Amino acid sequence: MKKIYLIMCFMLLTICGTYAQTGSLKGQITSSDGKPAPHVSIGLKGHKQGTTSDENGSFTINKIKVGNYTILASFVGLATLEQSVEIIEGQMATINFSLKETANQLDEVVVKTGSAYKSNEVSSSLRLMTPILETPQNIQVITSKVLASQQITSMSDGVLRNISGASRVEHWGDMYARVNMRGSRASAFRNGMNVTSNWGPLTEDMSFVEHIEFVKGPAGFLMSNGEPSGIYNVVTKKPTGQTKGEANMTFGSFDFYRATLDLDGKLNDSGKLLYRLNIMGQTKNSFRPYEYAKRYSIAPVVSYKIDEQTTLTAEYTLQYANMSNVGSYYVFGTEGYASKPREFTLAEPGLDPTKINDQSILINLQHNFNSDWKLTAQAAYFNYDQVGSSMWQAGVFNNGSVVRQVSIWDALNESKYAQVFVNGDIQTGPVHHRILGGIDLGNKQYIADWGTTFKLDTIGSFNINNPAYGKPYYGYPTFNRSKSLRQRANTTAINQTYTGLYFQDELGFLQNKIRLTLAGRYTDVKENSYGTVTKGKKFTPRVGLSVSLDEGSSVYALYDQTFVPQTGVIRSGEKVKPISGNNIEAGIKRDWFNNKWNTTLSLYRIIKNNQLSADPGNAAGESFSLQLGQTQTEGIEFDVRGEIVKGLSLIANYAYTDSKITRETTSMKEGAKVPGYSKHIANAWLNYRVGAGALKGLGFAAGVSYQGDRSTWSFAPAGRDALPNYFKLDGGVSWESNKFTIAANVFNILDKYLYSGVAYATYYYWQAEAPRNSRLSINYKF
Incomplete structure (x- = not known):
């Protein structure tokens, strides 16, 4: 390496x-x-x-x-x-x-330009005015066409097959998407704002999503505080100025029913006042009994062109979820992974649902001083309100007896953001400058009550070898919510306030064929987690170099530092330190055949100090963390996406990742493997559509996903079984015209028993994926 x-x-x-x-x-x-x-x-x-x-x-x-x-x-x-x-x-x-x-x-004109499977530019919310080909960092964009062709409905529904090295290591069903890249969790962003929390955000529904941008490596300078592994930025739909609409209905296995409506147009004759409205309703059950999820979302956007240089946009998003107990996805046993049938469940039909209201308001102002200088200011308020419960086990025994325990889980996640930044493009003699400067302000607060627990069973009353549902030994819990959540949340409160100042100059030499990026960020963070106050102030530099070999290819190198506060509790009572570290990355990018498709090859090394990981000594109900001394993650990533030949589109990727401890701590030795990644991840999605003749519009698709040498999200006790390799095959057929698209996809065609999990304490737990299943969608554009 x-x-x-x-x-x-x-x-x-x-x-x-x-x-x-x-x-x-x-x-x-x-x-x-x-x-x-x-x-x-x-x-x-x-x-x-x-x-x-x-x-x-x-x-x-x-x-x-x-x-x-x-x-x-x-x-x-x-x-x-x-x-x-x-x-x-x-x-x-x-x-x-x-x-x-x-x-x-x-x-009224149907517009079809370029390749619908690749993008040359990033959204303005990433703040960069540089084309992806010239940016000294690995950036991948999942377009709306890709999301539609794969029938992806939410952030946790197959998105990651399109990005090298990305996976979901530990999650709570469709409640939130915990994405891991390059050995650790990637930060979740929406329209350029870091909305990451310990248990959130709620997975974005794709009905109001335009595309998703993955920025590999440290992006803290660009956006805000963020893990050095990278970020994903969900970009929502905005008014386009065109009058159009789109309606979709999807039906699938396990009582999956979904309808969406997308309206786009003008609110006045002059076209200065525009709107976009997306509505979604969905209900589904599961291959496991007593498991369900009902959701709807409403996302109106209004944009007003104040004058020829200034545009004001206001956006509101509401997501509502009503789902079964969020811990019921897991199965526990002492005999090893997948020792019970795939459809086995520990859920109970009489448990109250968990209900979530997730709302956000975003105001964005863009002003073009001239063709070279642009000001962007935006402010946002996010509010996540949850009333429900989770389920874990109070005891797992060798004879199959399990003591199921339900805990109240009411939570409130509030965050406020403000961002102002300026982009400039100037020429000083032979040197071309792309200027970026700005300020970030953020305040996050997460409070939760999970202090009340209720055991459903006594020892021996529920056995996974002969389960009986509907009559738990102690009945069903009735939690006391007479006090407000703020009064009850006396043990779980996480507050973070930060200010960031940054400046970047991308200097272009030799007619902009060689681009040197010099940047720096000053971050001031204060965090109060579980009663422990952490403060930090740090300047982090960034240096990048990108060289155009010809009009369609470039090579790049990047050095960046990171500074990220963390939340957690260490068993000894020691204070949690922020993550610090650096990243070195180099790569080659190329656009092929008139920008129809592109490839990216990158190599990287990330060094992190003070990374947190789950304590392997945790007993049932404990959630202590370990503060590792120093870790090193290095790897290779390769992505290809776009239209290879007319009618044939391909998305394929491969990633090799290796993460280990390089400075030992009191409990972990040097050389130990850091959990939370797969050493080998490979994916491909191939789509072909007939362009002429009697079969014009007919399309065929096939996709594979592979993960090899998987590690779990937590350190496992010595001598326990490892997770097996993962392989999934999907495919579909579709027909498309100017107005209609009819598509049918089959997922997990080989009907493999797929799961993730961990060897934990004296037992194993795992969460199975669905068996072979299908979806049929009908889409109409008007």
Whole structure:
């Protein structure tokens, strides 16, 4: 691994080939009534270089060789426009197009541009103005087309097969998605705000999600406090300015019924006031008895264009869930993993449901001072309110007897955020600058009551070898909620307040072919967890280098430091220290065949100090943590995504991960494996659609997921069974026209017994995945 690092660094520092003299081109596309025209294809006649206009009608093409060109502007179904332009070395030429059609007429045109399976840019919520190809970091985007084709309904429903090295190690069904990458938990973001909590957020429903961005490696500088393993950023749907709608109905195994509606349009004739409304309703049961989940969501968005430079957007999201006891997904036994049938359950039909109201409000203001400088300010309030219970075991015995114990679990998770940042693009002599600077403010509070427990069984009254349901020995719990949650939550209270200041300058040399990123962040954090106050102030630098080998490929290197506060309780009473560490990463990126598909190869090493892990000495009901001395995680990741040939799209990835303790502690020795990852993860999703003839619109899909040498989320006692390798095969068939899409997918085709779990104390527990199951969806666009 070290040799590979040296080779990559040598490549980056010694690449100084003969570069042709180049310049750049920018401009804006408008309709005949002066409205921005998005999704217009811009290209150089007779050359492969090109791009598409964004939602503001703007476009930029870099690294154009010096000379005279004819620029083409094309929109599906409309006549192609042409203009001539001269590209001068080191200069930015400007050219604008005005279409003959009005904005309303453009609404009626079906737009199909580029590859629906890959993205060249990230959302503005990531703050970067740099194309993904030129960014010195591994960034992967899961597009809305991918989410739809795989019939993904929530953040915990198959999303991670599309990202190298990502997995769900420990979770509570569909309550929240705990995503692990590069050896530890990835931070959860929504529209650029860190919404991560110990038990949250509630899994985002895909009905209001536009796409999902995965940023590998430390992203704390970019966003806020975050793990050095990376983040995932859920980007919600916004108004597009086009009048359109979409309705979907999905039916599936285990009484799965789901309906969604997406409305997008204008609220006034001028088009200054826009709206987007997404509504979802869903109900489903499970292959396990007494397990269910009912959900609905409402997500209205209103956007107002104050003037030609300023846009104000307000967004509200409500998610409601009514589900069976959140601990009932697990099975316990002393004989080993999967020692009971897949459909076995410890749940009881008479337990009250857990109900969750998850709400958020986001206000976003964007102002363009000119074509080179942009200000973004946003503020948000998140409120997660839960009333329910969980279930764990008070005793697991060799003869099969299990004492089931239900605990109250009422929780309130409130967080407030404010962000202001500026993006700039300037030229100083031969050097091109992409400037980013801003401030982050955040306040998070999580309180919970799980202090009251109720045993359903006495020893011997419930046996997993001969279970009897419906009449637990002690009956069902009735929890006392006469006091408010704040009065009851005297043992679990987590508060975090932080301020972050950051600045970045990406310096472009040799007509922006070599880009040097210099950045720094100052973070001030105060955290009160379980009565223990932790404070921290730290400056963390960031240095990146990206070099374009040609117009479609680049190599990069990155050095970054991290600083993350942690929550937990150590058995000795010792204070929990924040995570500190550094990351070294190098990689190669390439766009193939006129940007239709791309590949990314990255190598990394992450060193972390003071990482927390579950204490292997925990007895039933205990949740103490260990503070590890120093850990090192290193690995290789490879991603490919896009349209390989016309009609054939592929998403495939592989990751090798190795994480171990490099500085021993009082309880863990040097060289011990850090839990929470799989050494080998490989995924693929292949989709083919017939483009002509009698079978036009017919599509076929197949996907595989593999995890090898899996570790559990917690240190396991010596001599216990390891988790087996994981392999899953999925596939489907679909038909698509301009208006209708009908799709049927089958998951776990081989009907394998798939599960995750851990050897814990004197027993094992595991959570099984569904057997072979299917979904049928009907989608109509109007």
